Amino acid sequence: MPAPFDLTGTLGTTGTYLVYILIGAGFGAALEQAGFGRSTKLAAQFYFKDFAMFKVMFSAVITAMVLVFGASAIGLLDYRLVYVNETHLWPTIIGGFILGVGFLVGGLCPGTSLVGASTLKIDAMFFVGGVTIGIFVFGETVPLYMDFWNESYYGRLTLPDWLGIPTGVVVLMIVLVALFLFWGAERIDHKVNGADPKEAPRLRYAAAGGIVLLALVVLAIGQPGTDDYWDVIAADQQARLDDRQVQIHPGELLELMDNNRINLIMLDVRPERDFNEFHLRAARHVPPTRADVEAIIPDLEHLDPNTVIVAMSNDENLATMAWKTLMANRIINSYILEGGVNEWISIFGEDAQPRPVKYPEQPNFVFAAALGDRCVASDPDADAFQLEFVPKVEIKVAAGPAGGGCG
Amino acid sequence: MEIKPIGPSVRKGTAPNPRSFPNPYAVGMALGVVLFLAVFITGGGLGASGALQNVWAWFERLIAPYHVDTNIYLVKYAGGEASPLSETIVALGIGVVIGGFISGLFGRRVYTEIVKGPAISPKTRLLFAVIGGILVGYGARFARGCTSSQGLSGSALLSVGSWAFMMAFFAGAFAVSPFVKKLWND
Numbered sequence: 001m002p003a004p005f006d007l008t009g010t011l012g013t014t015g016t017y018l019v020y021i022l023i024g025a026g027f028g029a030a031l032e033q034a035g036f037g038r039s040t041k042l043a044a045q046f047y048f049k050d051f052a053m054f055k056v057m058f059s060a061v062i063t064a065m066v067l068v069f070g071a072s073a074i075g076l077l078d079y080r081l082v083y084v085n086e087t088h089l090w091p092t093i094i095g096g097f098i099l100g101v102g103f104l105v106g107g108l109c110p111g112t113s114l115v116g117a118s119t120l121k122i123d124a125m126f127f128v129g130g131v132t133i134g135i136f137v138f139g140e141t142v143p144l145y146m147d148f149w150n151e152s153y154y155g156r157l158t159l160p161d162w163l164g165i166p167t168g169v170v171v172l173m174i175v176l177v178a179l180f181l182f183w184g185a186e187r188i189d190h191k192v193n194g195a196d197p198k199e200a201p202r203l204r205y206a207a208a209g210g211i212v213l214l215a216l217v218v219l220a221i222g223q224p225g226t227d228d229y230w231d232v233i234a235a236d237q238q239a240r241l242d243d244r245q246v247q248i249h250p251g252e253l254l255e256l257m258d259n260n261r262i263n264l265i266m267l268d269v270r271p272e273r274d275f276n277e278f279h280l281r282a283a284r285h286v287p288p289t290r291a292d293v294e295a296i297i298p299d300l301e302h303l304d305p306n307t308v309i310v311a312m313s314n315d316e317n318l319a320t321m322a323w324k325t326l327m328a329n330r331i332i333n334s335y336i337l338e339g340g341v342n343e344w345i346s347i348f349g350e351d352a353q354p355r356p357v358k359y360p361e362q363p364n365f366v367f368a369a370a371l372g373d374r375c376v377a378s379d380p381d382a383d384a385f386q387l388e389f390v391p392k393v394e395i396k397v398a399a400g401p402a403g404g405g406c407g
Numbered sequence: 408m409e410i411k412p413i414g415p416s417v418r419k420g421t422a423p424n425p426r427s428f429p430n431p432y433a434v435g436m437a438l439g440v441v442l443f444l445a446v447f448i449t450g451g452g453l454g455a456s457g458a459l460q461n462v463w464a465w466f467e468r469l470i471a472p473y474h475v476d477t478n479i480y481l482v483k484y485a486g487g488e489a490s491p492l493s494e495t496i497v498a499l500g501i502g503v504v505i506g507g508f509i510s511g512l513f514g515r516r517v518y519t520e521i522v523k524g525p526a527i528s529p530k531t532r533l534l535f536a537v538i539g540g541i542l543v544g545y546g547a548r549f550a551r552g553c554t555s556s557q558g559l560s561g562s563a564l565l566s567v568g569s570w571a572f573m574m575a576f577f578a579g580a581f582a583v584s585p586f587v588k589k590l591w592n593d
Contacts, residue, residue, distance in 0.1 A: 003447045003450075004446070004447060004448060004451075005448060013493065016498075017495065020449065020495040020498035021499075021502040023449065023453070023499060024498060024502020025503070025506030026502075026506060027438070027453050027503055027506060027555075028504060028506025028508075028510065029506035030438035030441055033428065033434045033510055035428040037516070039523070040524060040591060043591040044591065046584045046591075047584065051431070052431040056438060059436050059438070059439060060436070060442060063435065063443070064439040064443045064559070064563035065564075067440070068446055068447075076447075082564060083451040084566045085452075085556065085560065085569045086568065087566060087569075087571070089568060091550065091551065092551065092568045092571055094575070096550045096572040096575030097575040098542055098550075099542070099543050099546030099547050099549075099579065100575065100577060101542055101580065102538075102540070102541070102546055102579075103554070103576070104539070104584055105542060106536050106537075106538065106540050106542070106543055107591070108543070109455070109553055110459060110544070111453075112554075113540065114455060114458075114504050115503060115507035118508040119507060119508065120517055120518055122520065123533060124536070126537050127543075128540065130538065130541045130544065131540040131543055131544035131547070134540060134541040134544020134545035134548070135456070135459055135544040135545070135548055136463060138548040138549060139460075139463070139481050142479075142480045146479060154568070157566070157568065159567055159570065167565070170565060171565075200430070201430055
């Protein structure tokens with residue numbers, strides 16, 4: 001399985017804690033080497049006297065970015081399992097602005113002040129004290145404006161999702177913009193401070209080239225899609241499919257329909273004509289292509305954990321396609337209606353007339369009119385049928401990204 | 408290895424002789440690799456203010472447990488049986504201090520000093536350090552992350568909110584820069 005790893009599962013809580021200490025140490029060391037323990041060096045950025053803050057920050061961002069999305073592109077890292085800071089737009093902008101003001105008044109930020117304090121800088125220690133007071137004040141006052149603080153929530157919104165362009169393009173654009181800004185920073189440094197760009201190491205051109213190359217590779221490979229995700233889980237899930245552990249009996253679906261402790265979502269992946277002729281009550285129509293199923297994945301993520309999804313088509317073929325797409329995209333409580341809508345009607349549809357079976361996925365029954373869900377069989381009375389079946393639905397909780405960062 | 412400049416030696420009159428900082432691009436790329444490793448291994452980025460938040464919530468519970476349990480924000484951190492000090496973000500913060508210290512030793516930069524602009528007194532610097540710290544602590548929690556988690560990690564992971572944070576952060580710092588010029592310049 002690709003990274004990230006289940007740390008507490010393999011190392012236990014103490015081992016995990018130690019791993020985080022090690023990562024933190026790397027972080028602290030890098031900040032210290034950057035000179036970020038010194039408030040004057042950070043503040044100098046905002047008077048164009050020293051560009052180290054800008055250079056370090058954006059070199060770090062683009063380096064980490066190409067590595068993360070490079071690892072994701074080749075299947076080493078599952079980006080879906082990575083915690084991405086959720087977007088609460090206005091609180092973030094206001095908080096960021098206040099932080100920016102405080103940053104230049106105090107000369108440090110939380111991480112750099114810890115580093116400054118660790119190297120015995122007295123001002124950094126006072127700053128840490130101030131941060132703690134600020135945290136205290138926030139904790140005591142946020143209940144007063146909790147509604148605003150939780151507003152403008154967009155969840156895990158990423159730039160590629162928002163802009164609607166491929167991740168690789170976004171990555172390459174950010175790299176190019178950063179390099180352009182580095183060039184601009186060196187120009188300003190030259191004009192304002194007389195720094196000679198020729199004295200800076202030539203190696204930085206090679207580094208820049210390397211990062212652009214990596215970004216191009218990320219763009220060329222592309223980020224994984226349903227096929228790649230299915231390949232990862234195929235060994236387990238194909239076996240479940242072949243053992244018919246995911247095809248639920250119509251009787252079980254009928255029970256689920258009447259079970260108000262389950263959030264049941266029925267996806268009807270048949271051509272629209274068949275759906276209009278007859279469908280189960282409350283079933284949602286999804287056109288029978290993989291792209292259409294993929295398009296509704298965002299609606300199915302982040303639902304309550306008691307959600308069960310049942311895909312159905314006339315037989316099982318299209319429903320199986322939909323099920324694979326759902327499973328590959330981590331909608332793990334997904335099932336298939338056994339025998340499809342045809343089997344359903346043969347059990348519950350008293351007034352439907354059979355028609356000759358000529359090809360797979362055809363509707364095997366004819367109705368007097370296109371009744372949609374205004375049919376008795378659309379929502380049969382469970383008490384009227386005595387059906388025997390082996391229940392198969394088991395509710396599982398998908399492993400999701402753990403809270404990260406400052407959360 | 409020389410660690411002369413550490414605290415006490417300075418008081419004896421030994422002048423600190425810190426090494427110069429390496430090339431910022433090189434350090435930035437190293438920081439990027441650390442960030443990548445954090446994401447790759449743990450599935451989450453870096454952070455700093457969360458550590459102070461957890462430590463503070465733990466402390467506040469020692470003093471006023473009922474108050475923490477009834478505060479809709481603090482209860483998440485230290486309510487009931489929660490153990491805020493066992494959170495991994497605290498481990499990250501402990502690591503930052505250790506890593507900063509070790510790196511400082513190698514750079515001969517561990518010595519007591521009040522880092523300040525040339526035009527202000529040490530007392531003024533410390534006063535503004537506290538004021539700035541308060542704003543930063545408040546702003547970081549308001550923004551749900553500081554320059555480490557929103558700024559570095561969120562941006563590298565392409566979060567829209569984090570890029571908004573970055574712009575707001577630079578806007579705030581540049582907006583106030585003319586008014587605090589004296590703190591940092593001649």
